[in-house]
Amino acid sequence: MRKLGLGLAAAALCAAVPVMAQETAPAFDAEAATQAYMATLSGAARAKSDAYFEGGYWLILWGAVVSIVTNLIFLRLGWSARLSAWAGRRTQRPFLRSLLWAAPYILIISLMTLPWSWYQEYYREHQYGLSNQSFGAWFSEGTMGLAISIVVMSLLIGGLLALVRRYRENWWGIGAAATLVFVAILLMVAPVSIAPLFNKYSPMEAGPLREQILSMARANTVPADNVYVVDQSRQTTRISANVSGLGPTIRISLNDNLLNQGTPAEVRAVMGHELGHYVLNHSFSLLLGFGVIILLAYLSVAKLVPVLLRKWGGRWGVTEVTDPAAVPAAFIVLAVYFMLATPFTNSLTRMHEQEADVFGLAAARAPDGFAKVAMKLSTYRKIEPSTWEEIIFFDHPSGHTRVSTAMKWKAENIGAADIE
Incomplete structure (x- = not known):
């Protein structure tokens, strides 16, 4: 009986050893993993990446200056x-006159x-x-x-001037709503009518990776039954992908750089x-958000262009806001507005x-794959900006933010069997 008791005690101790080892094993350190990346x-x-991205800060200013001066x-x-x-x-028709001026x-x-x-777009990218x-x-x-811009922008300018003639100083609210509808239409037609003019879209070759992407799409109710590869390596070394279009034109695309440079997990x-x-x-949420920004932009134009015309319109030969000739004054206001915004x-x-x-981390369950992609993107995006620098100049999270997000997610899911 005593031997049986000792045997049971020994068995219990042996069974406890793995548990004790697991409890005392060091936890995954998300911050250390982030710093390792x-x-x-x-x-x-790193110096080259920082220099390229920081140079972009000045492009915002000089781009506005170029627009104002021209x-x-x-x-x-x-x-x-x-x-x-x-x-x-x-022509005596105001809309056609606007188009003839705008083009x-x-x-x-x-x-x-x-x-x-x-x-x-050319020299600096090659540099x-x-x-x-x-x-x-x-x-x-x-x-x-x-050529595409001439058509699109002429229609937009002609439409907005029609609203100015119809609603005078109150045109800006309806103008912002009309612009959002115009942009939504462009988002819908661009993937099938405009993007193929610049690049070839080919169905992704059948294989495990294609099926994994479509499986993620099906699991998240994305109505797509194909994945397209874009031959952007003709133009750039950057990696990219998107789900573009609206409604019936939704399309999952990735460029050939991503496919050639990335692992399946990435x-x-x-x-x-x-x-x-x-x-x-x-x-939709971006349309609404930018709708507010456009609304304030048009309000600025509605308030400031008449002031500019009163002050300098005589020298310019422009006195009426309904005259297409006043449009460059509107673009001067917009250049300043969007720089400040x-x-x-x-x-x-x-x-x-x-x-x-x-x-994406929850859908793909590949935190290290995501972190590696963030590092590849950081070869031309400053990787560790200051807090205010990231707030002001970054339209995507910085490399550090993205890697840190991935490693924190990994720390919370470290025990899952399907994590890569």
Whole structure:
């Protein structure tokens, strides 16, 4: 009996040893794991990433200055007034007159800002090794984009001027609502009508990764039965993906850079994030959020453009806000407004991106895959900004924020069998 008791005691002790070992094992340290990831980007690579992103802060200022100066020149030299008079001689219909004014205006302003576009979109991207395009390819795509912009912006300008004529000083509220409808239509048609003009969209090759992405989509009620690969490596070295479109045009896409550079866990982590935008209805909440920003922008235009015309309209040959020639004054106001609104527009987008990050971690269950992608993105995004720097200048969470979010999620789910 005594031997039996000793045997049971020994068995109980042996059974307890693994439990005791588990209880005394060190817990996963999310902060230490985050710092380990941070250490993988250092030296010249980190300095280059910081320099590229910090240079972007100045682009916000200089972009506004370029817009203000070019529109001021257009007004001061009388080009706007003469173009409006020319359009008025061609038609007496106000809407058609607006279109006839807007199309050459957009073309001329685009030509005036071409050196700035070249520096920002071509030279600087090549300087930091982020572009694969030849100058000819860049110019060709830019020309195509300009043609689309002339059509889209002419219609928008013509529509807004019609509202100004109809509602006078109260046009801005209805104008903001009409602009949101216009943008929603563009979001719906762009994936199937505009995006394919610039890139080839091919169905993703059948295989386990494609099925895993579609499985995530089905599990989260995303109505998509295919995944498309975009040949963006022709243009850039960046990785990206999206769930684009609205209603019947919804499309899951990832670029070939992500597919070629990422592991399956990394690709799933990115696609989980993109699916989050759809499931969380970010298209609609962003439309509403930017709707408020546009509303205030139009209110600023409605209040300030008449002041500018009273003060300088005589020199410009423009006295009426209903005259298409007054539009450059509106763009001057908008340039200042959106520069000052940068912290708000960035924060609105960044908060939605953070929500999609958390959703993607739960959907893909690949925290290390997500952290590795965040580090790849940090090769051209400053990885550890100050708090205020991130609030003002970042439209996505910083690399540190994203890795920290992933590691904290991993710490809370470390025991799950399906975590990668």
